[in-house]
Amino acid sequence: MTQPVTNCPNCGAKIVFQWSSSVQTVCQYCKSILVRTDVDLKKVGQVADLPPDSSPIQLSTEGIYRNKAFVVGGRILYEYNQGGWNEWHITMNDGASAWLSDAQNEYAISFVSNTTGLPVADQVKVGQQYTWNNQKYTVSVITPAHYRGVEGELPFQYWDKTDVTFADLRSQTGKFATLDFSDDQPALYLGEFVEFDDLKLKNLRSFEGW
Amino acid sequence: MSAGTPPLSIPPKPQAKALNCPQCGAAITLRALGHAETVVCESCHSILDAKDPNLQILQKFQVITGEVPPLIPLGTRGKLRGTDYEVIGFQRRGIKVEGISYYWHEYVLFNPYKPIRYLTEYNGHWNDISVCKELPVVQFASANYLGEIYKHFQSSDANTNYVLGEFPWQVRVGEHAAVTEYVKPPRVLSAEKTANEVTWSMGEYAYGADIWKSFNLPGSPPEAIGVYENQPSPVSQNVTGIWGAFLAFALLLLVLMVGFDFASSKGTAFESTYSLNHGEPKGEASFVTQPFDLEGRTSNVEVATSANVSNSWIYLNYALINQDTGQAWDFGREVSYYYGSDSDGSWSEGSTKDSVVIPSVPAGHYYLRIEPEVDPNHPPISYSVEVKRNVTVPGFFGIAFLALLLPAIAITWRSISFERARWSESDHPPMQIGNTE
Numbered sequence: 001m002t003q004p005v006t007n008c009p010n011c012g013a014k015i016v017f018q019w020s021s022s023v024q025t026v027c028q029y030c031k032s033i034l035v036r037t038d039v040d041l042k043k044v045g046q047v048a049d050l051p052p053d054s055s056p057i058q059l060s061t062e063g064i065y066r067n068k069a070f071v072v073g074g075r076i077l078y079e080y081n082q083g084g085w086n087e088w089h090i091t092m093n094d095g096a097s098a099w100l101s102d103a104q105n106e107y108a109i110s111f112v113s114n115t116t117g118l119p120v121a122d123q124v125k126v127g128q129q130y131t132w133n134n135q136k137y138t139v140s141v142i143t144p145a146h147y148r149g150v151e152g153e154l155p156f157q158y159w160d161k162t163d164v165t166f167a168d169l170r171s172q173t174g175k176f177a178t179l180d181f182s183d184d185q186p187a188l189y190l191g192e193f194v195e196f197d198d199l200k201l202k203n204l205r206s207f208e209g210w
Numbered sequence: 211m212s213a214g215t216p217p218l219s220i221p222p223k224p225q226a227k228a229l230n231c232p233q234c235g236a237a238i239t240l241r242a243l244g245h246a247e248t249v250v251c252e253s254c255h256s257i258l259d260a261k262d263p264n265l266q267i268l269q270k271f272q273v274i275t276g277e278v279p280p281l282i283p284l285g286t287r288g289k290l291r292g293t294d295y296e297v298i299g300f301q302r303r304g305i306k307v308e309g310i311s312y313y314w315h316e317y318v319l320f321n322p323y324k325p326i327r328y329l330t331e332y333n334g335h336w337n338d339i340s341v342c343k344e345l346p347v348v349q350f351a352s353a354n355y356l357g358e359i360y361k362h363f364q365s366s367d368a369n370t371n372y373v374l375g376e377f378p379w380q381v382r383v384g385e386h387a388a389v390t391e392y393v394k395p396p397r398v399l400s401a402e403k404t405a406n407e408v409t410w411s412m413g414e415y416a417y418g419a420d421i422w423k424s425f426n427l428p429g430s431p432p433e434a435i436g437v438y439e440n441q442p443s444p445v446s447q448n449v450t451g452i453w454g455a456f457l458a459f460a461l462l463l464l465v466l467m468v469g470f471d472f473a474s475s476k477g478t479a480f481e482s483t484y485s486l487n488h489g490e491p492k493g494e495a496s497f498v499t500q501p502f503d504l505e506g507r508t509s510n511v512e513v514a515t516s517a518n519v520s521n522s523w524i525y526l527n528y529a530l531i532n533q534d535t536g537q538a539w540d541f542g543r544e545v546s547y548y549y550g551s552d553s554d555g556s557w558s559e560g561s562t563k564d565s566v567v568i569p570s571v572p573a574g575h576y577y578l579r580i581e582p583e584v585d586p587n588h589p590p591i592s593y594s595v596e597v598k599r600n601v602t603v604p605g606f607f608g609i610a611f612l613a614l615l616l617p618a619i620a621i622t623w624r625s626i627s628f629e630r631a632r633w634s635e636s637d638h639p640p641m642q643i644g645n646t647e
Contacts, residue, residue: 056323141407170345193343207322
């Protein structure tokens with residue numbers, strides 16, 4: 001594979017990116033720190049370019065959850081005022097559809113729940129408690145977010161909400177829930193936090209120097 | 211490449227951009243790739259939006275309290291719990307208690323695959339911190355986390371007053387959080403509450419020397435001053451153990467003592483009574499007793515004297531002499547007993563009995579040479595001498611008992627004073643004894 005080559009915008013020296021996906025390098029001559037702005041920008045339909053992001057997961061990453069193999073098929077990238085996170089859509093080897101969320105490398109796996117009688121957005125406050133499937137959850141954060149893009153295969157048809165509100169709930173046992181208020185009917189996802197190492201992920205993105 | 215995008219035959223010419231602070235032009239290093247939300251210019255302290263290709267200035271803060279050089283320089287890599295981490299951010303936070311500001315330092319640790327970790331440092335005390343996945347339950351002045359009880363230590367309002375490097379959230383100087391800390395040494399559980407979020411994190415006490423080793427830092431870490439809130443007590447784990455051990459050894463001692471008492475063939479080897487009549491001259495010539503046998507293995511011998519002294523004294527120069535070898539043990543004993551009454555009531559001094567134990571006396575035929583001395587105006591005195599073999603010496607056991615008891619007391623005392631030092635910094639200080647301020 002050819003290495004991308006360019007010139008330093010500062011001094012004009014030749015810059016070779018040793019690894020084609022490098023985001024940053026330092027000019028050997030003038031020591032300017034150079035950032036590539038053309039990597040990881042993938043066109044997805046009519047959606048805006050996905051900004052470069054940092055998740056180690058990528059399409060076709062494979063892993064194991066509860067003794068079932070899964071593969072990453074798509075994702076939604078969300079952004080809020082304090083950062084962003086990825087919801088990777090995964091398909092388990094028994095055909096089940098689930099979400100692997102990566103919020104600054106805190107990983108959780110969740111499944112959509114068919115629970116009815118969910119609270120509406122206005123009713124939910126931080127600290128409130130709900131019980132679903134005999135598990136008590138406490139609202140830890142309410143996040144107004146907007147979505148920045150999608151990639152790959154998703155379990156629903158074209159989906160384009162700009163502003164969405166999520167309520168994240170935690171339990172005393174590491175269980176985790178998300179209330180998704182992006183549709184008229186709130187949706188509930190139930191799952192748990194998972195350790196990176198436990199997922200035994202393969203086909204991960206590699207990062208230069210790591 | 212994502213699904214549906216045909217691979218491009220010719221890769222587009224890469225575009226590069228020098229990353230400089232828009233405020234002062236200094237070069238900015240981005241270490242955490244896309245993870246950083248903000249990056250701080252090390253030259254002019256502008257807080258920049260790391261996600262913005264133009265590094266828009268979010269905030270510029272005044273360094274009021276002076277530059278704070280991080281003890282672990284930004285960009286340093288180390289291994290913690292088996293994972294490589296790079297220090298990408300540094301902040302100083304402070305709380306104000308009774309008008310006094312206390313500052314601690316936080317280091318942001320980055321690995322592209324793992325959750326962000328933090329190291330905090332206060333007066334040479336370190337903590338290795340990660341965000342809790344499980345939610346603790348607060349109950350009165352404690353918090354239950356995964357079945358363990360943490361005691362409330364302090365609630366305070368922490369504000370950030372100095373930042374350097376990159377942060378995975380949009381950090382600002384001046385931002386406040388209500389911090390509540392619960393401790394169960396060596397761990398500390400803290401809740402940071404902002405307007406719309408509560409974050410629980412778990413810290414574990416770490417020693418500067420270990421941090422230095424992990425990050426391969428030159429020199430030595432700053433010395434830890436005082437006792438930190440979740441510093442493991444060097445003694446607390448041992449307190450119950452030491453008393454258990456003490457009890458066990460004390461029982462063993464008792465058994466030994468009783469055992470020796472039973473096992474030893476003790477008995478009186480010699481007994482006799484003598485009298486000194488009134489007016490007999492002082493410095494009476496010595497006399498020797500009948501010979502007697504001391505049997506068994508080399509052991510101790512007790513020579514007990516009792517005299518009917520009453521506001522008088524008698525002094526006896528003894529020699530225990532081995533008839534066969536001529537070996538002699540010389541010793542003097544005084545028996546005196548005085549009593550009376552004065553303005554404070556009645557008093558007495560001394561005793562009519564005396565006893566001495568001579569150690570390591572081999573078996574053999576012995577006799578005593580006795581030389582009594584008395585006051586020239588003494589009343590008639592009669593005294594008796596008894597020689598006993600193999601006496602139990604409670605003193606020896608007493609010393610052993612004390613040797614066990616003293617460390618137990620010392621360790622308990624150290625543990626108590628360590629805990630007092632810990633809690634004196636908390637919202638729940640122990641009662642002060644004396645004016646130790």
